[in-house]
Amino acid sequence: MGKNDQNILIKLSQDTNIEKFKIEKCFKYFLIDLNDTKFSNNYYLLKDIVCSYYGILDSYIREDDSRIELDNEIKRYDEIYIDTAPIIHEDWFLFFIASVIPHLRRRRKKLVVLEKTMEEMYGLSHNEEKDDDVRLRARIRPYLLDHLAKKGLLRKVDTGSKGIADDHLVNIFKKRGKTKNILLITQDRYLSERVVQLGENLNKNIEIPNHSLFDRFVHWKFIDEDIVKKVVVCELLKNGDLLRLYICQHCGDSYYDKLFDCGGFVLCSSCYYELEEKKQKYKEKKEIQEKRRLKELKEIEEKRDLEKNINTVASVIKKKQRRLLFTVIILLLLTISFIFFII
Numbered sequence: 001m002g003k004n005d006q007n008i009l010i011k012l013s014q015d016t017n018i019e020k021f022k023i024e025k026c027f028k029y030f031l032i033d034l035n036d037t038k039f040s041n042n043y044y045l046l047k048d049i050v051c052s053y054y055g056i057l058d059s060y061i062r063e064d065d066s067r068i069e070l071d072n073e074i075k076r077y078d079e080i081y082i083d084t085a086p087i088i089h090e091d092w093f094l095f096f097i098a099s100v101i102p103h104l105r106r107r108r109k110k111l112v113v114l115e116k117t118m119e120e121m122y123g124l125s126h127n128e129e130k131d132d133d134v135r136l137r138a139r140i141r142p143y144l145l146d147h148l149a150k151k152g153l154l155r156k157v158d159t160g161s162k163g164i165a166d167d168h169l170v171n172i173f174k175k176r177g178k179t180k181n182i183l184l185i186t187q188d189r190y191l192s193e194r195v196v197q198l199g200e201n202l203n204k205n206i207e208i209p210n211h212s213l214f215d216r217f218v219h220w221k222f223i224d225e226d227i228v229k230k231v232v233v234c235e236l237l238k239n240g241d242l243l244r245l246y247i248c249q250h251c252g253d254s255y256y257d258k259l260f261d262c263g264g265f266v267l268c269s270s271c272y273y274e275l276e277e278k279k280q281k282y283k284e285k286k287e288i289q290e291k292r293r294l295k296e297l298k299e300i301e302e303k304r305d306l307e308k309n310i311n312t313v314a315s316v317i318k319k320k321q322r323r324l325l326f327t328v329i330i331l332l333l334l335t336i337s338f339i340f341f342i343i
C-alpha cells in the first residue's frame with residue numbers, strides 16, 4: 001500500500017472516528033482499491049461508504065441552527081417516508097439522518113422505508129448502466145438502514161413486489177393520510193405532485209373530531225395541529241435540508257419553497273403578483289367608476305336645484321303679476337265707481 005493510500009486512511013480515520021483497520025476491512029469487503037484513482041480522487045465517496053457501512057454519522061452532524069430548524073419542520077409528522085432516490089443521492093441522506101436522529105429519539109418516531117425501495121436499491125446496485133458511485137451507494141445504504149432499524153429509528157414496510165414504489169407509497173398515503181400527518185421525502189417531481197394532490201383531496205374530506213369544551217380548554221394550543229392532518233412532500237437537498245413541493249391553484253405548476261405550515265395548494269409568486277396587479281387595476285377602475293358616478297349624481301342634483309330655483313323665481317313673478325293685475329282691477333273699479341259717483 002502506497003504512502004498516499006495510508007494518508008487517505010489516516011485522514012478518514014480522523015474525520016470519521018472509525019479505526020483504520022476497520023476502514024481497511026470495509027474497503028476490502030467492497031473491493032475498493034485505493035490505487036484506483038476513481039476512488040483515491042473521490043474522498044467524499046470513500047467517507048460515505050465507511051460511515052454508511054458502520055452506521056457512524058458523527059462527521060455529518062452540522063453545527064449551525066439547521067438542526068433546530070429541522071426539528072421545528074418535522075415535529076408535526078407522525079410518519080416520515082423516504083423514497084429511493086434521496087437515499088442514494090450523493091451524501092445528502094447522511095447529513096439528513098445525522099440531523100434527524102436526535103429528534104426521532106426524543107419524539108419516539110421512526111423513518112419509514114418500503115421493502116420495495118430496498119428492492120429498487122438492489123436493482124440499482126447491479127445496474128451496469130448506472131455510474132459506479134450510484135451503484136456503490138445503492139449497495140452500501142442498506143447497511144446504514146439496517147443500523148437505523150436496529151436502533152429503532154427506522155421501520156421497513158412490506159407492501160409486496162408488484163409495480164413501482166410510487167404506487168405503493170400513494171396507496172399507503174390514501175389509507176394512512178386520513179388519520180396521520182405524513183411527510184414524504186422524494187426527488188421525483190411527478191410522484192410529489194401526485195401525493196400533494198392526494199393530500200389536498202384528503203384534507204377536503206377530513207372529518208374533524210368533536211373535541212369537548214374541556215379538551216379545547218386544556219389543549220387550546222394544540223387543538224388545530226391535532227385536527228389538521230396533512231400529507232406533505234419534500235425534496236432532499238445538499239447538506240440534508242428540505243424543500244417542500246407546492247402546487248399553484250391558479251396556473252397548476254408545481255414549485256419548491258420552504259416548509260411552511262399550510263396546505264399544499266398555494267399561489268406561485270408570479271401568479272400572486274399577477275393577481276395582485278389585476279386586483280389593484282380592478283380597484284383603480286372601480287374607484288374611477290365610483291368617482292364618475294358621484295360626479296354625475298352631483299351634476300343631476302345641481303341641475304335639479306337650478307330647475308327648482310328657476311321654478312321658484314317663475315312662480316314668484318307669476319304671483320307678483322297676479323297681485324299687480326288684481327290691484328289694477330281694484331283701482332280701475334274704484335275709478336269707475338268714483339266717476340259714477342261724481343256723475
Ligand SMILES: [Zn+2]
Pocket residue numbers: 248249250251252253267268269270271272
Ligand atoms: Zn401560478
